[in-house]
Amino acid sequence: MQGSVLSGDDRLPKYMRLADSIRTEIALGKRRPGDQIASEAELAMHYDLAPGTVRQAIAILVDERILERQHGKGTFVRHPRFDSSMFRFFRFLGADGLDLEPESRILRRLLLPAPEHVAQALSIDVGADAIFMNRLRLVDSKPVLVEEIWLPLPRFSAFLEIEEREIGPLLYPVYDRECGQIVARAEEYLTAEAAGVEFSSILQIEPSEPVIVIDRIAYAYDDVALEWRRSRGLAKEFNYHASIR
Template sequence: MTSTPPPPSPQSGRAALEATDDRLPLHVRLRELLLDRIRTGEWTPATPLPGEIALADDYGVSKGTLRRVLGELVDQGLLERRRGDGTYVRRARLDHSLHRFFRHGSADDTLPGSRILRWETAPADAEVAGRLELGPGDEVLTLRRLRTRDESPVLVEDIWLPLPRFAPLAEAGPDALGPLLYPAYEKLAGQVVGGASEDLTIRACDQADATLLGCGAGEPVVVIDRLARAHDGSPLELRVSRGRADTFRYRIELT
């Protein structure tokens, strides 16, 4: 029978805090310690953080100091408070962000269809390796995915995921994926997307994309280049999405 490991010592947080540079303000030192627990994956979006009283006692700080630091992490988008349920590491909500810009036959926000066209592991080329901060010859899992709405093609996406970080996903195979990838990254490989940066450009559609998107070669397509990162800042996913320019719509409310 496997024994359950004992809970961490109530002094573990206090000892860690005492080991930090006391020339820095207390709340700064505490924030870095909590950040470490997010970056290392000790805290995840699936389980709430310990309660404020327990955390304050663990680190030997006042509840007010602890609340201040948690508030700063919420403001930074690293944590979120769920009413009546506690405080959690925040998941980046990016799965719908691309699709809302492309409308094809429907103006609602129903979940788009998803079909995997390619699934393979291979050494990353120089550009992909550089973007994902990999070494020469390091392998990646590559996906090509077609997104649809009302059975009509909307987006073609090429996705690169670093190995062995995503080895469990590669082993699970495409049938294990649902229509949203980020929940699958978390469930199958334990990888949580903390944020992303995107660049948007326009280019002429090549013949391969034209066949998939149902348009003519040379017609304009919108290209969205996304680099998603974990909470520790390391690259998790490189994604290049293409959609027909005539179905693209961008809207933002400015106040």
């Protein structure tokens, strides 16, 4: 049992360096969502650490929602599942009172020069070609959400080639399957404005009606920005809940 050595700055605590090491493995794709990682005892043996130190490292990653523990089974790379997270903001109820996954209709998908705010978020050059996509989300054939989505090249070049019928309402599984890009977390910025002429006609409301605007930047495990998205939805359907301490 040749004790492997922790890499990284040895002035850092061992539990941090072990957490970094596991996080990096996941970022590199050596471990994928759903995979089981080595048991605490195995990790302790492998890195020549006390069990408590290993637990501390895993606790960090559980807290970051990168891993999840299942008592009696093992520790697993967590499935990030917030593609349909607009449900955190909007409730789309069907006739039966149940949540509906809005249908998706792609209006445009093409290469365009990235505007400044997008380029900056995605760390690409202003004016460099990027994939732009315009989607409409509908419930009962009624539009509820418009999305503008930007994806950087060459990371997502495969995305332009996919047939439209292969793209369902959930994009992040497509990014993973077709482009090998896993979205691990996101930052969202929220505001509200009057719909205005452009979006009121798309959303079939009055130009003066308020819409919620949600900007989202999605990141990979290694903090590379993968997607910029701006969604506009009817304020009427919007309700957000937050706990503060």
